[in-house]
Amino acid sequence: xxxxxxxxxxxxxxxxxxxxxxxxxxxxxxxxxxxxxxxxxxxxxxxxxxxxxxxxxxxxxxxxxxxxxxxxxxxxxxxxxxxxxxxxxxxxxxxxxxxxxxxxxxxxxxxxxxxxxxxxxxxxxxxxxxxxxxxxxxxxxxxxxxxxxxxxxxxxxxxxxxxxxxxxxxxxxxxxxxxxxxxxxxxxxxxxxxxxxxxxxxxxxxxxxxxxxxxxxxxxxxxxxxxxxxxxxxxxxxxxxxxxxxxxxxxxxxxxxxxxxxxxxxxxxxxxxxxxxxxxxxxxxxxxxxxxxxxxxxxxxxxxxxxxxxxxxxxxxxxxxxxxxxxxxxxxxxxxxxxxxxxxxxxxxxxxxxxxxxxxxxxxxxxxxxxxxxxxxxxxxxxxxxxxxxxxxxxxxxxxxxxxxxxxxxxxxxxxxxxxxxxxxxxxxxxxxxxxxxxxxxxxxxxxxxxxxxxxxxxxxxxxxxxxxxxxxxxxxxxxxxxxxxxxxxxxxxxxxxxxxxxxxxxxxxxxxxxxxxxxxxxxxxxxxxxx
Amino acid sequence: xxxxxxxxxxxxxxxxxxxxxxxxxxxxxxxxxxxxxxxxxxxxxxxxxxxxxxxxxxxxxxxxxxxxxxxxxxxxxxxxxxxxxxxxxxxxxxxxxxxxxxxxxxxxxxxxxxxxxxxxxxxxxxxxxxxxxxxxxxxxxxxxxxxxxxxxxxxxxxxxxxxxxxxxxxxxxxxxxxxxxxxxxxxxxxxxxxxxxxxxxxxxxxxxxxxxxxxxxxxxxxxxxxxxxxxxxxxxxxxxxxxxxxxxxxxxxxxxxxxxxxxxxxxxxxxxxxxxxxxxxxxxxxxxxxxxxxxxxxxxxxxxxxxxxxxxxxxxxxxxxxxxxxxxxxxxxxxxxxxxxxxxxxxxxxxxxxxxxxxxxxxxxxxxxxxxxxxxxxx
Numbered sequence: 001x002x003x004x005x006x007x008x009x010x011x012x013x014x015x016x017x018x019x020x021x022x023x024x025x026x027x028x029x030x031x032x033x034x035x036x037x038x039x040x041x042x043x044x045x046x047x048x049x050x051x052x053x054x055x056x057x058x059x060x061x062x063x064x065x066x067x068x069x070x071x072x073x074x075x076x077x078x079x080x081x082x083x084x085x086x087x088x089x090x091x092x093x094x095x096x097x098x099x100x101x102x103x104x105x106x107x108x109x110x111x112x113x114x115x116x117x118x119x120x121x122x123x124x125x126x127x128x129x130x131x132x133x134x135x136x137x138x139x140x141x142x143x144x145x146x147x148x149x150x151x152x153x154x155x156x157x158x159x160x161x162x163x164x165x166x167x168x169x170x171x172x173x174x175x176x177x178x179x180x181x182x183x184x185x186x187x188x189x190x191x192x193x194x195x196x197x198x199x200x201x202x203x204x205x206x207x208x209x210x211x212x213x214x215x216x217x218x219x220x221x222x223x224x225x226x227x228x229x230x231x232x233x234x235x236x237x238x239x240x241x242x243x244x245x246x247x248x249x250x251x252x253x254x255x256x257x258x259x260x261x262x263x264x265x266x267x268x269x270x271x272x273x274x275x276x277x278x279x280x281x282x283x284x285x286x287x288x289x290x291x292x293x294x295x296x297x298x299x300x301x302x303x304x305x306x307x308x309x310x311x312x313x314x315x316x317x318x319x320x321x322x323x324x325x326x327x328x329x330x331x332x333x334x335x336x337x338x339x340x341x342x343x344x345x346x347x348x349x350x351x352x353x354x355x356x357x358x359x360x361x362x363x364x365x366x367x368x369x370x371x372x373x374x375x376x377x378x379x380x381x382x383x384x385x386x387x388x389x390x391x392x393x394x395x396x397x398x399x400x401x402x403x404x405x406x407x408x409x410x411x412x413x414x415x416x417x418x419x420x421x422x423x424x425x426x427x428x429x430x431x432x433x434x435x436x437x438x439x440x441x442x443x444x445x446x447x448x449x450x451x452x453x454x455x456x457x458x459x460x461x462x463x464x465x466x467x468x469x470x471x472x473x474x475x476x477x478x479x480x481x482x483x484x485x486x487x488x489x490x491x492x493x494x495x496x497x498x499x500x501x502x503x504x505x506x507x508x509x510x511x512x513x514x515x516x517x518x519x520x521x522x523x524x525x526x527x528x529x530x531x532x
Numbered sequence: 533x534x535x536x537x538x539x540x541x542x543x544x545x546x547x548x549x550x551x552x553x554x555x556x557x558x559x560x561x562x563x564x565x566x567x568x569x570x571x572x573x574x575x576x577x578x579x580x581x582x583x584x585x586x587x588x589x590x591x592x593x594x595x596x597x598x599x600x601x602x603x604x605x606x607x608x609x610x611x612x613x614x615x616x617x618x619x620x621x622x623x624x625x626x627x628x629x630x631x632x633x634x635x636x637x638x639x640x641x642x643x644x645x646x647x648x649x650x651x652x653x654x655x656x657x658x659x660x661x662x663x664x665x666x667x668x669x670x671x672x673x674x675x676x677x678x679x680x681x682x683x684x685x686x687x688x689x690x691x692x693x694x695x696x697x698x699x700x701x702x703x704x705x706x707x708x709x710x711x712x713x714x715x716x717x718x719x720x721x722x723x724x725x726x727x728x729x730x731x732x733x734x735x736x737x738x739x740x741x742x743x744x745x746x747x748x749x750x751x752x753x754x755x756x757x758x759x760x761x762x763x764x765x766x767x768x769x770x771x772x773x774x775x776x777x778x779x780x781x782x783x784x785x786x787x788x789x790x791x792x793x794x795x796x797x798x799x800x801x802x803x804x805x806x807x808x809x810x811x812x813x814x815x816x817x818x819x820x821x822x823x824x825x826x827x828x829x830x831x832x833x834x835x836x837x838x839x840x841x842x843x844x845x846x847x848x849x850x851x852x853x854x855x856x857x858x859x860x861x862x863x864x865x866x867x868x869x870x871x872x873x874x875x876x877x878x879x880x881x882x883x884x885x886x887x888x889x890x891x892x893x894x895x896x897x898x899x900x901x902x903x904x905x906x907x908x909x910x911x
Binding site for chain 1 (some may be wrong): 534556582585586587588589592593597599600601602603604605607608610611612613614615618619621622625626628629631632633635637640644662683684685686687688700741772774854864865867868872875876879880882886891893894908909910
């Protein structure tokens with residue numbers, strides 16, 4: 001049997017490397033569009049300051065992008081290295097979007113990024129603008145395919161188990177593509193990236209305004225980021241709500257865990273705003289409830305119920321029993337009995353095979369599981385509620401806080417008075433980490449909430465690991481942590497160095513630090529004057 | 533399209549992706565492996581980095597896409613090879629970490645210690661993967677100890693150190709040598725003055741060294757390494773066929789059987805040797821573009837030789853020969869192979885077009901003067 005600690009460390013390694021990768025992805029998604037907007041403005045108006053903006057924010061983009069590429073490599077390797085059984089079991093479906101991502105999106109993004117940085121003097125303005133847009137489109141298409149893959153892990157549609165090959169196989173590519181979970185995830189995640197890009201530019205531009213330097217540059221950056229960010233944050237929240245509705249429909253267990261919904265309530269269900277979920281007693285202490293709201297969000301009706309965890313447990317236990325029967329039939333077929341009645345009986349039960357496999361954690365044979373083991377497996381089918389409950393609330397809370405900040409900034413930038421609001425500028429500077437926290441929380445809710453499944457109701461995480469040793473895992477986890485820390489230190493160092501330097505980093509002679517360095521003769525007023 | 537034909541097509545396509553990877557990403561790995569060897573001054577090193585600056589990232593996607601395509605089309609290989617070669621894969625991965633950051637971060641700080649550290653990073657990022665890929669291929673020819681159970685879970689029973697045996701190290705050197713040679717031919721085209729002269733010598737000598745090593749590996753394969761042959765199957769290889777459905781036997785000199793059964797396959801090693809010879813001659817004659825083309829042909833020939841020798845095997849098992857992986861039993865379902873075939877048919881030509889446009893836009897030689905005049909906007 002597979003050791004539980006091996007599974008835990010494999011999960012920890014995946015979580016650490018994925019969360020780390022996801023520190024760099026959102027900024028790439030958002031900043032690439034902001035760069036494209038800035039460059040479009042440059043091409044339309046011909047004003048030098050906009051080209052400087054593209055080049056300067058492009059430098060920060062590059063520093064971030066390098067680590068995005070680096071850590072993305074790990075993701076490409078890791079399904080095979082650490083989740084070999086997963087790769088075998090669902091590679092037929094899951095591999096396709098990853099390969100298509102490479103062919104359709106990553107090639108485009110990576111080829112164009114080189115031209116973006118080094119092609120300024122090698123092509124016309126319009127050609128370079130096209131290159132920048134293609135970087136943005138490429139990176140966002142990349143997100144689309146990754147989220148189609150991830151959406152399939154959450155909601156495995158368009159596939160069927162094949163007992164001869166012992167794996168899931170694709171039955172409909174269209175269903176995998178138009179998986180509703182993948183679609184809402186894509187728009188929610190990319191919008192979150194746009195917000196991240198906007199908050200990043202807002203925060204750093206605010207810093208320049210607080211320091212009263214390179215003001216025309218900072219103001220214009222602030223204006224573009226706040227309008228882009230305003231559209232993005234509205235989209236995140238609205239589409240986040242749409243995700244809630246999709247989850248309510250498809251991933252009932254995840255929804256119940258997020259909301260600490262122990263009992264099935266009379267519809268429309270109350271929403272627990274805050275409280276302390278207790279997994280053992282299956283209740284939430286000190287719960288503060290808002291009547292009817294959960295029912296409205298999750299079902300868009302006042303009459304449909306939201307299933308509680310206790311009822312889900314009963315349901316899952318029944319499915320485990322059916323899964324055991326399915327497993328018995330599978331063994332029979334694998335042993336050579338391919339008669340029609342056996343296959344028909346298996347087909348009737350195979351949707352529950354995954355629930356049978358949950359027992360593999362407790363017994364190799366599955367069919368001989370005791371009642372106690374079945375009860376434990378059913379209990380495993382509910383993710384830990386408290387972490388879900390809290391991370392979700394932190395994410396949503398930050399979302400609304402950013403909505404307020406960006407809305408005020410958007411309004412102020414229309415009125416041209418943000419510089420009179422130092423509190424707003426300071427808030428933006430200190431708020432730079434917020435979108436990252438929200439993104440990581442979002443990842444956690446989506447993926448921790450998928451447990452105990454690697455592929456929703458099909459393949460338990462427990463079975464998905466590679467046959468490795470604990471030594472392998474400890475050493476590789478340690479190496480990842482060591483190398484990633486080293487790289488992060490270098491990245492943050494450069495971000496601060498260039499962020500502080502501002503557009504002077506371009507060495508055009510038009511900005512603050514160079515003006516001062518060249519002495520009093522270069523009238524300080526020059527620095528403030530619009531370089532356009 | 534027939535499932536059996538699709539299976540063969542996908543063997544070809546994976547080969548094309550691997551060759552595409554070695555020909556494109558191969559030269560930038562070669563260039564960074566040479567960074568500390570022929571780049572004597574900071575400016576020279578920057579020239580070298582900037583010759584591949586606009587392209588290394590796009591080139592690297594050949595590698596990523598080859599990985600993705602193996603996942604999608606050969607999920608069994610992806611599962612068995614990546615987990616079995618765990619430490620070899622992680623070694624490649626860790627080495628590759630230093631490339632994106634090395635390129636991007638190195639010249640952003642003036643401190644010579646900072647720059648020297650990233651130069652080492654880039655050297656490792658070029659040389660280590662080149663070496664390990666060759667070692668992996670050598671081990672495929674020797675067979676790898678793994679087995680597959682009834683539920684199709686694979687277990688590797690060897691160790692990382694066992695991969696570093698003499699034959700595999702030899703093939704590792706072939707691989708490293710060919711990418712260094714290839715990087716040299718690229719530098720001949722993209723640099724001038726002394727750097728170009730040094731690159732020319734590297735390509736010339738590497739072509740000779742690789743030809744010798746490749747010949748030794750060939751003799752070793754013929755004399756000292758047993759091949760495999762499928763003796764019976766319990767299902768149709770053109771239909772649903774798993775790694776547990778065949779009997780495989782060990783056969784002396786088996787890896788050369790394809791060359792006598794299908795004489796046309798001898799073209800693969802012939803291409804390799806011809807490419808190597810021409811690389812040396814063209815480098816000697818200072819015909820840099822032709823040297824680059826010859827070197828590309830040599831790489832294609834060498835990879836093709838490895839593939840043809842193994843055919844139809846892709847990952848032989850030394851401990852359970854019958855469970856060896858072949859192109860018939862590692863594939864995805866017919867539907868997935870069909871979809872992925874059409875996706876590749878549509879996108880590969882598009883990729884080739886814009887990649888070519890990118891190289892066209894960035895054409896020409898780089899000089900140390902250019903780097904010194906643009907030190908804030910180049911790598």
